[in-house]
Amino acid sequence: MPQKKSKRQILEGSQAIAQTINNIRPAVISAYPITPQTHIVEDLAKLKADGKAKYEYVRAESEFAAASIVEGASATGLRTYTATSSQGILLMAEVIYNIAGMRLPVVLTCANRGVSAPITIWNDHQDAMSIRDAGWIMFFAENHQEALEQHLLAYKIAEKKKIPAMVNIDGFVLTHTYEGVEVPSIAEIKKFLPDYKPKQGEYLDTAKPVTFGAFASPAYYMEIRHELHEDLRDCQNDILGEYENLKKLVPSAIKKSEDKALVNNGLIEYYGPKNPKVVLIAMGSLVGTVKDAVDHLNIRRNVKHYISNKSVGVLKIKTFRPFPAKSVLAVIKKAKYVAVIEKAVSLGATDAPLAMDIKAYAKNKIKTKIQSYIAGLGGRDITQKMISKIVTDVQNKDDKMKFVG
Amino acid sequence: MKITAQAGSTTKNKTGGWRTYIPVTDYNKCIGCGRCAKVCPENAVKMVLKNGKQKPMTDFDYCKGCGLCAVECPVKCIKMELDKK
C-alpha cells in the first residue's frame, strides 16, 4: 500500500527517483538499461513485477526503441517515462528531436555520463549537452531532493506546455549515492499534478484521427520551429510559477533552502553575499562541493589573491533550457569575476556550452569578466581544492578556457 | 597521448589477490592426469615434469581460488584451504 504521508528516509538516488515516478503514476514506461541509469529502471521494473505499480513496463531492444515506444505512447495521450545515459541518449537522439517537434510531454531522466571514445562509464555532462538544441526543457539536480522536485516540475510543465522535459542527475554521484530524502506520496503529488487528460484532437484517437510529425514545406517549417522556440523560452515563467505552487502544495518535495541563498526559484539558486566579487557558476551535484569549498575559503588565508568567503558567491543553474539568461545576469552583473565550471566540452569551440550561453548574453551588457573552466570529464573527481584554485585563477588577467584537474 | 592499448596486457593485472581459498595439492596422491590444468578457467595451472612425472603447478599470481580443480580432480588430491592474508 502506498503510504499516505511522506517521511524522510535514506535512499539511493535511483531508488528515490523510481519511487517518485511510481507515485507520479505514468501509464507507460519503456527503457533500455545502461550504466549508471540501470538502478532506476531496475527498481521501476521490480515495482511492477511486485504488483506495486500500475504502469505498463515495456522492455525495449535498444534506446532508440525505448524512446520510440514512449513517443508513441505519449502521442496516444498517456503519461510516459523513460531514462537513459550517455551512448543511450546519443542513440535516442533522432527520436528526442521528434518528441519535441511533435510537442509530446515525455519526461526522461538522464543519469549523466561521459561519451565514447575512449569508453567511460563515469559522470560528466557531455551526453546532455549533445542534445541541448533538441527543444526539451532541461533541469539539472544538485541532490536527491532537488531531483524529485524537478521530476514533479518536469511533468507539470511538460503536460501544460506540451514540451518534453529531461531531468539530469549526475551518474553515480547521485544515482548511486545514499542520502536523506523525502519521497512525496501519491496523495500529495496528486494535489500538484492531477491526472493527464489531453483534449481530443491533441492525441491519436480513432474517433477523431490526427497525424503527428507530418511533412512541413518551407512555407511552414520555420514558423513551427520558431513557435517551439518561443514556447520553450516562455516556459521560464511557468517554471517560476509552478515552483511556487509546488512549494505550497507539496512542501515535502522541495529541497530545503540554504540559509545563505538570496535567490532560490525553479530556474536558479544564488548562494552567497549580496555584492560578490567572484561568482562561481555550476550545474548539478557539483554545486554542493562548490558551496562547501566557498565556505571553507576563509580558512585558507595564505593563498594568493585571497579574498574573504564573504565575497564569493555560488550560482546554481537549475534550468539550463530554457536558459534563464536574465536571472543569471541579475546575479552576476555586480561581480568582477565569474568562473563557469562545467563537466562538458564543446569540442573545437571557444568556451564550454554553459559559459558560451552566459558570455553571449552578457556581452555589451555588463563589465564582468566571465571565464570558462572544464572539470570532471569522464568522472575525474572535482575537489574543493580545485574550486579554490579556480577562485584564484579567475582573478588573473587571461580569460582563456581552461581544463582543470 | 597514446590511445591504443597493448594487446595481451591484461596479464599485468594479477588476480591472485581475489581468492579466499587456496588449492593445496598432495603430489603423492596426484596421478598427473592434467584434468585440473584443463578445467582451470584462469589457465593458471600448468603441467610440468617433476622427477620424470607430469605434475600440476599453480601460478598463485592468477589463481582466484575458485576450487574447480579440487572438484574435478579424479583422485581428490587437491584440498581448498583458507588463504592467509
Added chain:
Amino acid sequence: MKQIRIHGRGGQGVVTAAELTAISAFNDGHEAQAFPSFGVERTGAPIEAFARIDDKPIRTREHVYHPDILIVQDASVMTTVDVSHGCTEKTIAIINTSLPKNAIKLSIPEKNIFPIDATKIALDILGRNIVNTIILGAIAKSTKIITLDSIKKAVKQKFSAKGQELVDKNIKAVVKAYNL
C-alpha cells in the same frame, strides 16, 4: 563531520558496507551520505566506497581524501593500493586480516589499528567471504559513531527483501564482531 573510506574488491560488499554505515547513522538521527568510487563494476577489481556522517546536511561530493576511519575489507589490496593515503595520526583503521597488529604495515600509529579476522567470522556464519556486516560491528565497537541497534535495523532494511535467514545470519555476524 566524520569521513569513512572503505577499501576492498568488487563483489565483497564494499559499497554495501558504506551504505549500511550511512543507513545506520541515519537511523541514529544523523545526516549521512554513502557512495562508491565507481570502479569498473566487476568482481575482484580493487574498489573504494565512502561514507560521511554529520549533524547538518552533507553537500560536498568529493571523494574522502582524509578519512577519520579507514576500513580495509581485503588485506590483499594493500599490496597494490596505498590504502593509508591522506590518513592522519587520528585515523582509526579497521583491517580484515588474520595477522596480528604488529604485522600490519600501515603508516598509521599502531594504537589506532584494529585487526579483525572478519573472513573467518563470515565463513563460519554466512558461509561466504562477504564481510561488510562484520566490519560494521567492528566500526560500532571501535569508534562508537554508529550503534549496534541502528546497525541491526539497517541490516533489516537492506536485506529483508532477500529473506529472513540472511537477515538473521548477518545480525548474528554483526553481534559476534561487536562482542569480540
